[in-house]
Amino acid sequence: MTRSPEHPDESVPSANDLLSEIRQVGADRTRGGYSRHVFTAADAELREWFTAAARARGLDVHTDRNANLWAWFGAPGPNAIVTGSHLDSVPGGGAYDGPLGVVSALSAFDLLRAQGFTPGRPLAIVVFAEEEGGRFGMPCLGSRLLTGTLPPERALALRDTDGTTLADAARAAGRDPAHFGRDSETLGRIGTFVELHVEQGRGLVHLNAPLAVGSSIIPHGRWRFTFTGQGNHAGTTLMDDRRDPMLPAAEMIAGVRRSAAAVPGARATVGRVIPIPGGTNVIASQVDLWLDARLPEPGSVRDLVAEISEKARAAAELEGCAVEVREESFEGTAAFDLALRDRLTALLGGAPVLPTGAGHDAAVLAPFVATAMLYVRNPTGISHAPQEFAEPGDIDHGTAELARVLRALAG
Numbered sequence: 455m456t457r458s459p460e461h462p463d464e465s466v467p468s469a470n471d472l473l474s475e476i477r478q479v480g481a482d483r484t485r486g487g488y489s490r491h492v493f494t495a496a497d498a499e500l501r502e503w504f505t506a507a508a509r510a511r512g513l514d515v516h517t518d519r520n521a522n523l524w525a526w527f528g529a530p531g532p533n534a535i536v537t538g539s540h541l542d543s544v545p546g547g548g549a550y551d552g553p554l555g556v557v558s559a560l561s562a563f564d565l566l567r568a569q570g571f572t573p574g575r576p577l578a579i580v581v582f583a584e585e586e587g588g589r590f591g592m593p594c595l596g597s598r599l600l601t602g603t604l605p606p607e608r609a610l611a612l613r614d615t616d617g618t619t620l621a622d623a624a625r626a627a628g629r630d631p632a633h634f635g636r637d638s639e640t641l642g643r644i645g646t647f648v649e650l651h652v653e654q655g656r657g658l659v660h661l662n663a664p665l666a667v668g669s670s671i672i673p674h675g676r677w678r679f680t681f682t683g684q685g686n687h688a689g690t691t692l693m694d695d696r697r698d699p700m701l702p703a704a705e706m707i708a709g710v711r712r713s714a715a716a717v718p719g720a721r722a723t724v725g726r727v728i729p730i731p732g733g734t735n736v737i738a739s740q741v742d743l744w745l746d747a748r749l750p751e752p753g754s755v756r757d758l759v760a761e762i763s764e765k766a767r768a769a770a771e772l773e774g775c776a777v778e779v780r781e782e783s784f785e786g787t788a789a790f791d792l793a794l795r796d797r798l799t800a801l802l803g804g805a806p807v808l809p810t811g812a813g814h815d816a817a818v819l820a821p822f823v824a825t826a827m828l829y830v831r832n833p834t835g836i837s838h839a840p841q842e843f844a845e846p847g848d849i850d851h852g853t854a855e856l857a858r859v860l861r862a863l864a865g
């Protein structure tokens with residue numbers, strides 16, 4: 455067991471111990487890191503692990519209509535203080551993004567119990583389904599369905615790279631797709647949501663501080679560009695006779711960097727490109743390309759994407775190809791509850807307040823309930839990659855502070 459001054463109690467496992475319990479689950483031998491996606495074997499194993507860990511603590515565990523997991527400290531009720539995060543990952547992701555918020559929640563409950571704390575308000579841990587959108591492309595799937603931000607008919611029709619729909623994947627995992635959709639009963643129970651998360655940047659390293667309170671999340675979205683041309687033989691089709699969609703796709707990728715670099719604060723990324731059919735000796739007939747764009751000014755994200763789309767259309771035309779653009783998801787500015795933020799900052803002895811460019815379930819919940827985020831220092835600053843990291847001492851510190859926050863909110 456890993457011990458630090460922040461976690462002196464030998465009788466209960468620390469958040470670090472809990473994290474090592476799932477070290478093997480969903481390990482990706484091809485990409486490195488972890489690939490843990492909704493309704494896969496890794497997802498089932500993580501759900502079983504969480505259920506067993508929560509039940510061992512006497513918590514009442516159930517799965518809501520949208521496959522989010524809940525563990526209640528006492529009877530479920532209204533005005534609850536909820537903490538937690540997600541257990542899924544991006545393809546080849548790190549060990550901390552998501553799981554850190556879940557293990558620290560379990561460990562914080564242990565600390566509260568060891569202190570003999572009896573909550574005056576209902577307390578719960580939530581594990582949201584498919585926060586990263588790693589399998590079906592839609593981020594924050596569980597929280598969007600729960601809040602009704604995403605219509606269930608649109609969600610259930612989403613397909614993974616094998617063509618399996620979310621509806622079929624849910625059915626295969628024993629979930630009833632007919633139950634998916636806005637869940638007012640579950641949503642109505644949440645009074646306050648506090649999500650602890652590994653920082654996805656080096657803000658805390660520069661501030662030389664172990665923990666921060668979140669202020670806001672900048673607007674962000676995902677767009678799918680489908681370039682179509684004419685599939686053909688790589689050896690017999692002369693260069694002048696080609697309509698190769700890979701060319702405008704390549705132009706677009708380079709153009710995204712140029713367009714985003716010209717706008718202060720903008721971040722735009724092409725991280726996924728799928729040529730169809732994808733053969734070495736085949737000119738592609740279609741190229742699907744996903745754009746992730748984020749910018750502090752809400753209106754400007756769509757302006758930037760409009761500019762990128764226009765250039766993509768011109769590049770496609772030049773090659774005798776066509777392009778179709780589809781907005782897959784969009785989130786405006788998410789500002790966390792101001793009063794709650796101030797309260798946590800004071801409680802944590804003037805902890806720094808940081809904005810972020812990363813999306814979270816807490817942002818999806820923010821328009822409906824009071825939400826706050828705590829960020830734990832990440833010495834590498836890297837996230838969504840195997841090099842993501844948090845020091846064991848910082849994890850114990852974050853957990854102890856989370857316990858203090860829960861104690862103050864639920865006392």
Ligand SMILES: [Zn+2]
Nearest residue numbers: 551552585651
């Ligand atoms: Zn996350």
